[in-house]
Amino acid sequence: MSGSQAAGSTEQGAASAEAAEKEFEPKIVAFLCNWCSYAGADLAGVSRLQYPPNIRIIRVMCSGRISPMLVLRALKDGADGVLVSGCHPGDCHYLKGNLYTRRNLQLLRSMLEYYGIEADRFQMSWVSASEGGKFADVVKTAVEKVRKLGPNNKFKVIDSADGGE
Amino acid sequence: MSDEKIREEAKKALRERGLKCVIGWSADGTPFFAETEEDADKLSFNEHCANNLVTYLTQEVRSQRGKTRDGKDKIVKPVGIVVRGCDSKALRLLLNENILSRSEVFIIGVPCTGVVDKRAGDVLYRKCVKCAMRNPVVYDVLASDQVPEDEKDYSEVEAIENMSPEERWTFWEEIFADCIRCHACKRSCPVCYCDECLLDPTDVAIRPDTTADEKAHRPRWVERSVNVRENLVYHLARMPHLAGRCVDCGECERVCPQRLPLRLLTAKLEKDVKKIFNYEAACEDGQKPLIAMSKMEDENEFIM
Amino acid sequence: MSKSILRKEKVADALNALGHASIVYIPIKNKRGLVEYRELGKEASVADIKLDCKPDVPPKAIMFPQTQVLFAFKRVGGKIKLAPTVPDEREKIIFGVRPCDTIAISVMDKVFMGGKFVDSYYKVRREKVAVFTIACDGPADANCFCPSTGGSPVGTEGSDVMLYDVGDSYYVEGISDRGKKLLEGMSANLERPSPDQEKKRDEIIRKAASAEGFAKRIAPESITKLDSSFDSKYWDDVARKCLSCGACTYYCPTCHCFDINDEKGGKRVRTWDSCQFSNFTMHTSSHNPRTAKAQRLRNRYYHKFKYSKDSTGRYLCVGCGRCIALCPAGLDITKVISEVR
Amino acid sequence: MSDENHYIPHVAEITGIMQETTGERAVKTFKVAFKDKSAEIKFKPGQTCMVSVFGKGESMFAISQSPTRGSLEFSVQRVGRVTEMLHELEVGDEVGIRGPYGNGFPVEQWKGKNIYFIAGGIGMAPVRAVMNYVVDNKNDYGELHLIYGARTSRDLSFKAEIDALEQGGAIDVRRTIDVEEPGWTLLDNKNPEQSKFDPSSRKFTGFVATTVSAMKCSPDNALAVICGPPIMIKTSIGSLAKLGWKDEQIYTTLENKMKCGIGKCGRCNIGGVYVCVDGPVFTYAQVKKMLNDQ
Structure with missing residues (x-):
């Protein structure tokens, strides 16, 4: 059920239903690497740090696993934004996975911009296992940026009556 | 002669x-x-x-x-x-x-x-x-004498870069609305040599020993439906695969029956790769791939 | 007034008159120089209309869209609910079709509405379509070969209204009852033909009958020869050049192969498919009756010139020459059929 | 009738599942009943239906039960996208069915004949339908034989049902397996004609074609129905030909990838023949002609 993103995440977010209706609540898919960023998110939780509930976390073994396809698939299937987070350069559990991804995704970001799609729909961060506070901040920033952009309409397609073009 | x-x-x-x-x-x-x-x-x-x-x-x-x-x-x-x-x-x-x-x-x-x-x-x-x-x-x-060459011309790419995001989107949306995904661009591309292409739902390598599980759970990255969204993903996803590999020979644009200006994509990619990573596809023999040359000191500015 | 004159400067008015009751599709030149059919008023303006050439894209998609949702399905309380799509039942006029494409429409009618089963999705769309054909004055471009496939630059089959370009006007002739009725609706823009115009129109028909000027041709004996050239090594030579893209099939006015898939969001979708793709016939078990490019290519040519002729009595090729113009590898169907032995 | 929308399936509920074999390529038989009784179909043995698993797609399957038994059944091997999902369904789950398609076996023409049913692997599915039909109308037909082969004894489907038929004396059954197992009489695949054939033995190790040769199936007033993997069909026909069978006496079913089932989508053709509407049942005489046009 792609394209239903606008309605999604209200129940967990805003205080009153009325406010939720007014304000767009983005849905963000976050790919976190197992060794740093996921642990960082865990720490944020254990430390009871507050951050917006708009993200849906998918744990991957290494940010190097994130191919541009996964980012595009998330956007195509209704996410308003995508966040990829891994270890700081030099700290990758697999030595260079995050460096590979950085090159790959930087080009994707640049292409997104070239197509006229807001580049901020796709964001990247380095968060280590000890940076619970940074993780909360990253999520806050990411959500605010996407909130400003509004719903992800460019990947949406409306079929005509019998689907023919 | x-x-x-x-x-x-x-x-x-x-x-x-x-x-x-x-x-x-x-x-x-x-x-x-x-x-x-x-x-x-x-x-x-x-x-x-x-x-x-x-x-x-x-x-x-x-x-x-x-x-x-x-x-x-x-x-x-x-x-x-x-x-x-x-x-x-x-x-x-x-x-x-x-x-x-x-x-x-x-x-x-x-x-x-x-x-x-x-x-x-x-x-x-x-x-x-x-x-x-x-x-x-x-x-x-x-077979004949060498001829003088020109400077690489990116003016058409720059023209698009200088548009506002909304203008760019309108420009590309119109183009992708016309793509019929006949796959001529991909099939004619000299550097698209994979047996199986993840952007092409019609192109799945199945062997006699491929299990039912594998077939059932193979992701369909791009649906067969032809519409702006699927076409957009197709043309977006092709680019990272060609990064540092596409030499901008223009074959995709030449074969496109809809005359889509696909070289505006590949030239942009080439330009970015040059600008950001100081890398040019096939500029010397025995060159390592772009991604394999990832460095600690690559640009980090866009990362939080 | 089944025979009349439509001045070229009045075409826009006439189309507007038709547009009241129907959607009008008309060839326009798009930004990239491609002539294709678009909905007048919505996707195309009068200024872009281009009637003096064979459009680069056939009108096939108006009756048989590249992507068509057959129905939607949903799980409600554990039970499956199906929701058939609402058919597009708007009246449509395709204006400015060339005779090859018009014949292609009647060939497609045979495919989808003939035989044991009728394809209801095609039928609903097709029955709402009226075709205004502009006769060609000889070959429309260098790739035309309609006389070789039983067509003619002035063929009226499948047309509701025929138009002949007689200089500053079109000579208009109602063919079907429906066409005649539509002409009544635009009678305000029509005039009586002058003897001179009658003569010009007859001249066009006479010229067409001689099938002069066609650079491309398939001799009838070349087609009969297909019976014995199935195992020719020539197919391998041709296949070597083929890139297995779908350009020829997607632009062919009579290619009708399709795929059906369940897609995200609970839709069963029918999309165009191409017999040139390697997985077209592949079984789940990986067995593939047409593994080699040569087999797939041969199947396409045989389907067009033999199988279809044997079973329905007519070729599945109308000689529009688009596959020749568009083939990235420069394959030429007339050459292939003529050279194989 | 002609304006009917053939692409929309009728929803049916799975009312019974039989696990026929297990393993990577397991076979299950699904009994289904239409939710809307008016959708019920009349079919002939050998006809096929498109079965949908909504969200995964649809595939063409032979109906594996005789119309005389009052239920609609499909026996499905787990090989791909749709079948994998079918195998995960349970009783009470819903599928889509449209059909029946294809010509079916010409059972009316067969009256009075001796019939050899020759099946290999999942090819038993359509054979089961026509065999049960013939058994249920036993008086119309002559002697009945079944030669049914699989890779191992565990891969033989419909065990209880075939055992019951055999014990009831309705049909003479010979089972064959490819891999030797204790208790199964060994046949010589290389020299099938020389193999010693013990008429009292019901279980053989050897190819189906070998068994056909060893049994010396008689072509007199007889016909054969062969279904199975292409290589098994080919070799079995070879064996029959050596025994003096004519091409017209041999019936087989073909399969090809199908999407529409109604002769439009253009992928199941062999030459000018569409397997979905003109087949899947052909005599070997017809097949021979078509294979030239593959």
Whole structure:
């Protein structure tokens, strides 16, 4: 059920239903690497740090696993934004996975911009296992940026009556 | 003049090197496979010879590979090819990526001053108006003298970069609405050599031992439906796969039956790769792939 | 007034008159120089209309869209609910079709509405379509070969209204009852033909009958020869050049192969498919009756010139020459059929 | 009738599942009943239906039960996208069915004949339908034989049902397996004619074609129905031909990838023949002609 993103995440977010209706609540898919960023998110939780509930976390073994396809698939299937987070350069559990991804995704970001799609729909961060506070901040920033952009309409397609073009 | 040289070299190589065939163009500009010395007399190069033949080269070499009954590698007869400057760069990339080995190919280079678009009434292809790769970069023999080259021209890409995001989106949305995903761009691309393409739901490699599980859970990255969204993802996802590999030969744009300006994508990609990573596809023999050259000190600014 | 004159400067008015009751599709030149059919008023303006050439894209998609949702499905309380799509039942006029494409429509009618089963999705769309054909004055471009496939530059089959370009006007002739009725609706823009115009129109027909000027041709004996050239080595030679893209099939006015898939969001979708794709016939078990490019290519040519002729009595090729113009590898169907032995 | 929308399936509920075999390529038989009774179909043995698993797609399957038994059944091997999902369904789950398609076996023409049913692997599915039909109308037909082969004894489907038929004396059954197992009489695949054939033995190790040769199936007033993997069909036909069978006496079913089932989508053709509407049942005489046009 792609394209239903606008309605999604209200129940967990805003205080009153009325406010939720007014304000767009983005849905963000976050790919976190197992060794740093996921642990960082865990720490944020254990430390009871507050951050917006708009993200849906998918744990991957290494940010190097994130191919541009996964980012595009998330956007195509209704996410308003995508966040990829891994270890700081030099700290990758697999030595260079995050460096590979950085090159790959930087080009994707640049292409997104070239197509006229807001580049901020796709964001990247380095968060280590000890940076619970940074993780909360990253999520806050990411959500605010996407909130400003509004719903992800460019990947949406409306079929005509019998689907023919 | 170059025709004679091409024919002569092709004949010589067919005779002396035991080539399977020489891939070239016939006088009408269509691809031609010369298997005998007699055939070789039909080889030609003129302004109508627009195909990038490197795609065929991979096909001809690969079709010979495999194992014999007693488990030995089959003998691969070398294949000859006639290449222009842009083609030769694509060929060099394949050599760098070990898709072909240098001993499997015999290369006749033809410096080129541009080829014409039959559909548009025999005017030069846009890629040929200003071209920075007129002379072959990898070859065994050259069929004519080298010609002067131009600076790479990115003005069309820059024009789009200078648009507002909304203008850019409108521009591309209109283009992608017209794509019919016939896959001609992908099938003709000399560096798209995978057996199975994840962007093409019609192209799945199934072997007799592929399990039901594998087939059932194979992701469909792009649906078969043809609409702006699927087309957008198709053309977006193609780019990272071509990063540091696409030599901007323009074959995709040439074959597109809808005349989509696909080189605006590949040229932009090339420009970015150059600007951000100071890397140029196939600029030297034995070059490592772009991603493998990732460095600690790569740009980090866009990362939080 | 079944025979009349429509001045070229009045075409826009006439189309507007038709547009009241129907959607009008008309060839326009798009930004990239491609002539294709678009909905007048919505996607195309009068200024872009281009009637003096064979459009680069056939009108096939108006009756047989590239992507068509067959129905939607949903799980409600554990039970499957199906929701058939609402058919597009708007009246449509395709204006400015060339005779090859018009014949193609009647060939497609046979495919989708003939035989044991009728394809209801095609039928609903097709029955709402009226075709205004502009006769060609000889070959429309260098790739035309309609006389070789039983067509003619002035063929009226499948047309509701025929138009002949007689200089500053079109000579208009109602063919079907429906066409005649539509002409009544635009009678305000029509005039009586002058003897001179009658003569010009007859001249066009006479010229067409001689099938002069066609550079491309398939001799009837070449087609009969297909019976014995199935195992020819020539197919391998042709296949060597083929890139297995779908350009020829997608632009063919009579290619009708399709795929059906369940897609995200609970839709069963029918999309165009191409017999040139390697997985077109592949079984789940990986067995593939047409593994080699040569087999797939041969199947296409045989389907067009033999199988279809044997079973329905007519070729599945109308000689529009688009596959020749568009083939990235420069394959030429007339050459292939003529040269195979 | 002609304006009917053939692409929309009728929803049916799975009312019974039989696990026929297990393993990577397991076979299950699904019994289904239409939710809307008016959607019920009349079919002939050998006809096929498109079965949908909504969200995954649809595939063409032979109906594996005789119309005389009052239920609609499909026996499905787990090989791909749709079948994998089918195998995960349970009783009470819903699928889509449209059909029946294809010509079916010409059972009316067969009256009075001796029939050899020859099946290999999942090819038993259509054979089961026509065999049960013939058994249920036993008085119309002559002697009945079944030669049914699989890779191992565990891969033989419909065990209880075939055992019951055999014990009831309705049909003479010979089972064959490819891999030797204790208790199964060994046949010589290389020299099938020389194999010693013990008429009292019901279980053989050897190819189906070998068994056909060893049994010396008689072509007199007889016909054969062969279904199975292409290589098994080919070799079995070879064996029959050596025994003096004519091409017209041999019936087989073909399969090809199908999408529409109604002769439109253009992928199941062999030459000018569409397997979905003109088949899937052909005599070997017809097949021979078509295979030239593959």
